Every structure is written in structure tokens, then in C-alpha cells.
Amino acid sequence: MTKSSPLSSPRRRAGRRALAVVSVIGAIAAAIVVFAPATTPAEAVFAGSNGKTGCSAVNMGHTKFPKFVYSDLTSRVEAHADYARSNVVDQTHISTGDDTSLDANTNVVIYDSAYASVCGYDWYNEVDGGTLALTMCDTVYSSGDCRQHSIRISTTYFSGATTAQGRGLLCHELGHAFGLMHASSSGTCMKYGVTNPAQDWDSTEKAQINANY
Amino acid sequence: MASSRLSATKIGVGALIALTLATAVATVVNLQSGSADSVPTAIATSRPDTGSGASDTVNPGSKYAIDLLTARGNSTVGVVREKTLADLLPNHKFVVGDSKPVALAAGIVVGTVSDVSPGAAFTFDTAGEPVEVDFDDPSAAFRDLIITVSVESALGEVSGDAEVAFVIDIDGSADVNKAVSSFASLGRVIAVLDNPGRNAFEPNDYSVRQSGALFGVVREDGAISFPRLGGDNGEFLDGTDTVAEVLTKATGPDVISKVERAGSTPSTD
Numbered sequence: 140m141t142k143s144s145p146l147s148s149p150r151r152r153a154g155r156r157a158l159a160v161v162s163v164i165g166a167i168a169a170a171i172v173v174f175a176p177a178t179t180p181a182e183a184v185f186a187g188s189n190g191k192t193g194c195s196a197v198n199m200g201h202t203k204f205p206k207f208v209y210s211d212l213t214s215r216v217e218a219h220a221d222y223a224r225s226n227v228v229d230q231t232h233i234s235t236g237d238d239t240s241l242d243a244n245t246n247v248v249i250y251d252s253a254y255a256s257v258c259g260y261d262w263y264n265e266v267d268g269g270t271l272a273l274t275m276c277d278t279v280y281s282s283g284d285c286r287q288h289s290i291r292i293s294t295t296y297f298s299g300a301t302t303a304q305g306r307g308l309l310c311h312e313l314g315h316a317f318g319l320m321h322a323s324s325s326g327t328c329m330k331y332g333v334t335n336p337a338q339d340w341d342s343t344e345k346a347q348i349n350a351n352y
Numbered sequence: 353m354a355s356s357r358l359s360a361t362k363i364g365v366g367a368l369i370a371l372t373l374a375t376a377v378a379t380v381v382n383l384q385s386g387s388a389d390s391v392p393t394a395i396a397t398s399r400p401d402t403g404s405g406a407s408d409t410v411n412p413g414s415k416y417a418i419d420l421l422t423a424r425g426n427s428t429v430g431v432v433r434e435k436t437l438a439d440l441l442p443n444h445k446f447v448v449g450d451s452k453p454v455a456l457a458a459g460i461v462v463g464t465v466s467d468v469s470p471g472a473a474f475t476f477d478t479a480g481e482p483v484e485v486d487f488d489d490p491s492a493a494f495r496d497l498i499i500t501v502s503v504e505s506a507l508g509e510v511s512g513d514a515e516v517a518f519v520i521d522i523d524g525s526a527d528v529n530k531a532v533s534s535f536a537s538l539g540r541v542i543a544v545l546d547n548p549g550r551n552a553f554e555p556n557d558y559s560v561r562q563s564g565a566l567f568g569v570v571r572e573d574g575a576i577s578f579p580r581l582g583g584d585n586g587e588f589l590d591g592t593d594t595v596a597e598v599l600t601k602a603t604g605p606d607v608i609s610k611v612e613r614a615g616s617t618p619s620t621d
Contacts, residue, residue: 182582191525192525193493193494193523193524193525194424194427194493194494194523194524195423195424195425195426195427195523196426196427196523196525197426197427250480255552256482256552256553257480257482258493258494258521259474259494259496259521259551259552259553259563260425260428260521260563261546261550261551261559261561261562261563263430263431265448265449265451266433266446266448266451266454266456267433267456267546267550268430268431268432268433269430269431269563270425270428270429270430270563271428271429271430271431272428272429272430273427273428274427274428275427289480291480296431308429311429312427312429315426315427320426321426323582323583331425331429331430331432332429332430332431332432333429333430333431
């Protein structure tokens with residue numbers, strides 16, 4: 140009876156294979172570190188859950204089944220909000236619904252008015268242009284997710300905006316309400332500016348939404 | 353032992369092959385990421401940026417101020433009448449609908465920050481209406497800082513002034529003391545000014561156009577950058593990227609642009 144070599148025993152062979160796998164994974168990781176564009180500034184797509192509230196906060200929502208309240212919206216803003224929910228948000232893992240009343244359990248509230256001062260932004264006027272809409276996270280859960288977002292839409296702008304501009308604008312603000320950041324590409328409604336807006340999120344943004352809800 | 357060395361050699365060769373393959377994979381991924389419309393092989397949390405010129409001009413002490421400026425407007429969208437910096441020079445007028453020709457900016461100032469003072473601070477009541485609070489009240493949703501610049505060059509309504517003061521807003525979550533010292537350390541700056549009254553909370557002061565986005569820094573060689581605009585500002589500066597070029601273009605002939613009513617503009621995007 141011969142003793143098997145320690146290195147040729149099934150357990151040792153398994154250990155050796157494990158070591159080899161670890162080495163390969165390590166090599167791949169090293170290669171990714173070496174060749175990743177580490178010094179290239181990147182444009183953030185998704186804010187994630189960050190506990191932020193306030194005038195400039197972008198924070199993801201808490202649920203994939205958010206309840207909406209429209210706070211006495213003008214018919215045009217309401218129509219554009221409906222369009223963006225059905226054709227953009229509800230085409231992802233998120234499924235929006237309506238809340239029966241505005242309370243602490245409402246996830247997204249949409250207001251519209253002829254805003255002039257909210258958060259100190261330069262709101263839209265016909266000569267200067269300016270801010271058309273703002274999304275804020277008002278309250279957060281201890282987990283950092285936003286409990287309630289509020290969206291404010293300028294009615295001053297909507298008096299002359301096209302349907303495409305209105306839909307693009309609501310697509311943009313709903314993106315913020317679910318955690319999307321601004322984009323520089325014209326291929327998404329998350330680009331800042333509304334002259335010729337896209338009316339949908341791009342594939343990267345949808346992937347982020349679907350991965351997080 | 354011989355068996356052990358052989359195994360280690362095999363493992364090493366395997367790792368080398370894997371490294372080579374991973375290099376090729378990583379290179380392909382990098383090439384793909386250069387296309388804005390490419391479908392990512394993994395879920396991306398960010399897109400490659402087109403440049404970093406703005407951040408190159410910021411000194412370390414002023415980084416916090418730049419971060420605060422950059423964060424403002426993260427969750428807004430708006431109409432920007434001006435496509436380029438040249439559109440904001442005093443000799444460029446806009447006709448909106450049937451209005452008289454007007455310059456969009458009150459003026460442009462270049463100089464050194466000489467003072468940073470607290471202005472007003474606001475929170476919101478339950479109806480969402482702004483309510484003024486003490487500047488250091490932790491409940492403030494946003495605060496105004498009054499920036500005074502010792503003038504090196506000034507155009508428009510501030511032409512000839514030795515000092516120009518204007519208001520900028522920072523978010524309520526900002527560290528106020530850190531913000532004040534950081535803005536004070538910005539050094540040489542450029543600000544495109546809106547008319548007094550554009551900022552509803554400081555109606556007697558100039559404010560910075562695009563809700564503060566056109567507050568930039570000036571490098572020693574005169575190069576301009578507006579960090580909040582992101583990237584290298586190339587599209588916005590459009591060749592007017594030094595103080596000298598701004599001053600030269602401001603002496604050119606008048607330019608009149610017509611803008612249709614409402615949301616459309618000749619300039620955005």
C-alpha cells in the first residue's frame with residue numbers, strides 16, 4: 140500500500156484548483172485596476188441612497204411602487220406627468236400608482252405654480268429664461284432612501300411650451316425623483332435644457348433604475 | 353516538492369494567461385465606454401466625462417466652494433437663453449417675442465474676492481413658502497452669501513466700479529464657516545451678473561446668472577472656467593476662453609438675436 144502524495148490527494152487537488160481560481164481572479168482584478176480609466180472624471184448617472192434632503196439633493200426613492208399625489212395641477216402639467224409615468228417610469232421595474240391623500244406615506248408630490256423664489260433659484264421668465272422645475276427630497280428614512288419627493292413645475296413656462304418640451308421636462312424631474320443625475324448626452328431627458336428634449340431615459344439610466352428598484 | 357514547484361509554475365502560467373486575457377477584455381471595455389450610446393456590459397454608475405479643464409484651475413482651499421457651486425442645480429431643469437459666453441456681453445442684445453432689444457446680463461466682472469459676508473437664510477413652512485431664519489439656524493434650506501470682488505475688469509452696468517458685490521446661494525446643509533473661508537480663497541474670479549431683483553431674496557443686489565452657475569475662476573494666464581458647467585466648458589466658451597478675449601469681443605459691433613416666445617430659444621442644446 141503506497142501512501143498518496145499529500146499534493147495528489149483529492150482534498151489537496153481541490154485546494155490547488157481553488158488556489159488557481161483565486162490567482163486567476165486576482166489577475167483579472169489586477170488587470171481591471173491597471174487598465175480601468177481611473178483618472179478619467181466620470182459623469183454620475185445615479186445618486187443612490189444617500190440620506191440627502193433639500194434644494195439640491197438627488198436621492199433615490201424608497202419603493203418600486205411609489206404613490207403619487209398631484210396637488211391641484213393644471214391640466215397640461217397633469218397630462219405630461221401621466222405621460223412620463225406611463226411611458227418612462229412604468230416601463231422599468233418601477234410601477235407607479237396614485238395615493239388617495241397627501242400624507243407621510245405619499246412618495247411623490249407634484250406641484251405647479253408661477254414660482255419665483257423657491258430655493259433661491261432664478262425661476263423662469265420670458266426674457267431671461269431660467270429654472271423651470273425642481274425636485275427635492277423632503278424627508279428620508281434612516282436607511283437614507285427618500286421617503287417623500289416633491290416636484291415643482293413652473294406654470295409660467297408651460298403657457299407656451301410644446302408637448303415635447305412638457306413631456307421631456309416631466310421625464311427629467313421624475314428621473315431626479317428616482318435618483319437619476321444630470322447627463323450631458325442629448326439622448327436622454329436627463330440632459331439639462333429643454334429646447335429639443337428627449338422624452339425618455341437612456342439605456343444606462345434604465346439599467347441603473349432596474350438594478351436599484 | 354517537485355510536484356509542488358510544478359503546480360506553482362502551472363498556476364503562475366495560468367495567471368499570466370488570465371492576465372493577458374483580462375487585459376484584452378479591459379481594453380475592449382474601455383473602447384466601448386467611449387461611445388455614449390453603447391450598451392454597457394455591466395451596469396454603469398457613471399459615464400466618462402469629456403474633459404476636466406474646470407477642475408484643473410481650482411486651488412485646494414477653494415475646492416469646497418467649487419463643490420457647493422457645482423451641487424446647486426443638481427435637481428433642476430431650465431431654459432438657458434445664452435448659448436455662449438459671448439451672448440452675455442453688453443454688445444449682444446436679445447429680442448424676445450416683440451420686446452425691445454435687451455442685454456441678458458447686467459454685466460461681467462473679473463477680479464479678486466475681497467470679502468465674503470453672510471446674507472439671508474431661509475427655510476420653508478408647511479405650505480412650502482420660504483420663511484427667513486437666522487443665518488446660522490440649522491433648519492435653513494439655503495443661505496445667501498454676499499461676495500465682494502475687487503475689480504480688475506468690468507463690463508456693462510458695473511463698468512468703472514472699483515468693487516462689485518453680488519449674492520450667491522448655498523444649500524442649507526453646507527458648513528457655513530468652511531464655505532465662507534473657501535469662497536474667500538477663490539482668488540481671481542469671473543462672474544456674469546444678473547440685474548438686481550433676479551434673486552428674489554436679495555432684491556437690491558446683483559446675483560449670478562443661471563442661478564449661480566456663471567461664477568467661475570480665472571487662471572494666472574487669464575483662462576476662464578465655470579466649474580458648475582462641467583466638462584471643459586468648450587461649448588459655452590466657444591473660443592472666448594480668456595479674460596483678454598472677453599474684453600476684445602465686448603468692443604465688437606452690436607449683435608441682435610431674436611428669440612421666440614416661451615420655451616424655445618435659439619441657444620440651448
